[in-house]
Amino acid sequence: MELEARRRRRLSTALKVGIAIVVVGIVIFGDAIAPYGYEKQVRNEPNAPASSIHFRDAEGNIHLRPFVYRRQLVDRLGYGYEEMSDRAYPLSMLVRGDEYSLIGLFSSDIHIFGTEDPEVRITLLGTDQLGRDRFSRLVIALRFSLIVCLVGTLLASLIGIIVGMISGFSGRLVDSALMGITDSVMALPTLILILAARAAFPLELPPFRAATLLIMIFALAGWAEMARLARGLVRATREQDYVAAAKGVGTSEPMILFRHIFPNIAPALITQATIMLPYFLLSEVALSFLGVGLQEPVPSLGNMLAAASDLGQLQQHPFLLLSPAVVIFIFVLFVRLISANFQRSGRGSQLV
């Protein structure tokens, strides 16, 4: 029992560290992970399937280094491609390619993997109808979504915690007024309101402003549950002996709040934040999918999924077109695993 608990804890730590590395890696090195620029169009390679990676060449020799073949569009209407096995193009690590700027500071053109010849591309998830590499776009889209949902969660948590703490510490009048507002916000049809609020701004916005706007809207719509939780926790913790002791020795109220109450309720608040995270991601996806979030040519998980409305392509390559949906599923699954783990390890909300 003891052993299993320890193994589980170690596994969950590994999971959290692993996800943190992946998230930070994508946020910082997204452009380098993507083999091509997300805007780069290749007009003679529209709607191409995923490149097949070979180890065995046409003569039957086995190579240790994987390679791809050149492709040619043979059927312009049905987007049929044929591989030209006359020459192998080996894959390499750290190749030079499209320029990008790393976290907006210094520019680089080194990509973690790719082919040496820019004419023959490796498209892990195929290309879209403008011939842009879908894998590269997916990485950049994921980065955008991650930034929006992380910052949004942070901001919403902050608002929620502040409102909750004020409510938990004030007298009956302020408390019931604030909680009345909180309950009303919780009962609102959030997505409809987010859509309506989004409609109040021009539909086409540059990516940075769109991101800022989305974050603001999410924060204003999503703080209520955090406020409820924080208030409940503050109320319960206030009754604890150590708070009474602190009060007894004459500690000031704000000091009690930040030195004694906050550290004790922080884990539960973090759990709640991990529960909120997927909602923000999904709201961003929904808005971009409906065409009121991030706009083309900048990729987002939502506007990439909108390509699935091309039913002919959906029929031919359902999994390539829906790869953003798979990424969303995996991301949400891992976040849920983490928050379930937080709750099980007893650091979740025991007090309410």
Add this chain to the structure above:
Amino acid sequence: MNRFARIRPSYNVISFVIRKLVQGIFMFAAVSAISFALLANAGGDAFTALRDNPQVSDATIERLRETYGLDKPVTTRYFKWLTSFVTGDMGESIHFKVPVGGLVLSKLFYTALLGSAALLIAWTIALILAFLNALYKNRTLSRFIELLILMTASMPRIALSLFALAFFVWSSQSAFAVQSGSGISFAISAFVLAVPLIALFLAQSNSELTAAMNEDFVKLARSKGLSESTVIVRHASRAALNPLLTIFGLSLGGIIGGTVIVETILGWQGLGAMTVTAIRVRDVPLVMGIVVVTTVAVWLGNALAEILQMLNDPRLRDEIAS
């Protein structure tokens, strides 16, 4: 003895109803005023796009804006909207050219149909599994429930509806075709809408029922010699019902939001799909109508859930107003 005979409209119930009404009025006022102000200051109205049309003169646009009252200040327009709303008139949709009230309500009916089907599916699955788990206390079953909760909680509606769409497209070339608006399409849409709810309801009903099984009154019922399934259905489940009603009330807003995605992708012509159209064409009266009607509908559902809780649990009737 009739269980409902005990219920009388006590002082607490009345004060609860009054409080709910006040809350509803405040919500309505705040939501309608804020959305109206936001939408009025939006980067353009329904006629902005006409400016690019060389065949429409500026004078025509001004006349159109005057017809719809768009040239007046925001506060005047809001109070005009409010007074006509009270008389049941929400104006005319600029895009669809029909009264907003009737349009929104008729679409709300279709969305409510879809939502009720989804709720039915989710409740059925959640309650059956929770009941079986309480009855048999089987390790494999509870593991399965845990896994199901995790999977359904992680399966976003947008991903699921797109996979369903891919299935539609795939089926359209195979033996049986799925047509949008048909029975199968409705069933699939309702199921997609239900999936995240299954996680919510199942997690809650499972833990509530498990907790209720250790309560004293359940032990008493058991010691009276009642069969285990009777104990669960008659005694434990009644205690477990209230948190479920809370969850139900809170999930209504999410269901309405979920229909936006599901209806848009799978082609069910309800309120969700119309919301997207209304926003794309910047039909302000229609957007206002949708916002207000959904807010009121969700508030009504919430109030209903709380009233049901009070009916179910006699303890609450005395507690809730304190």
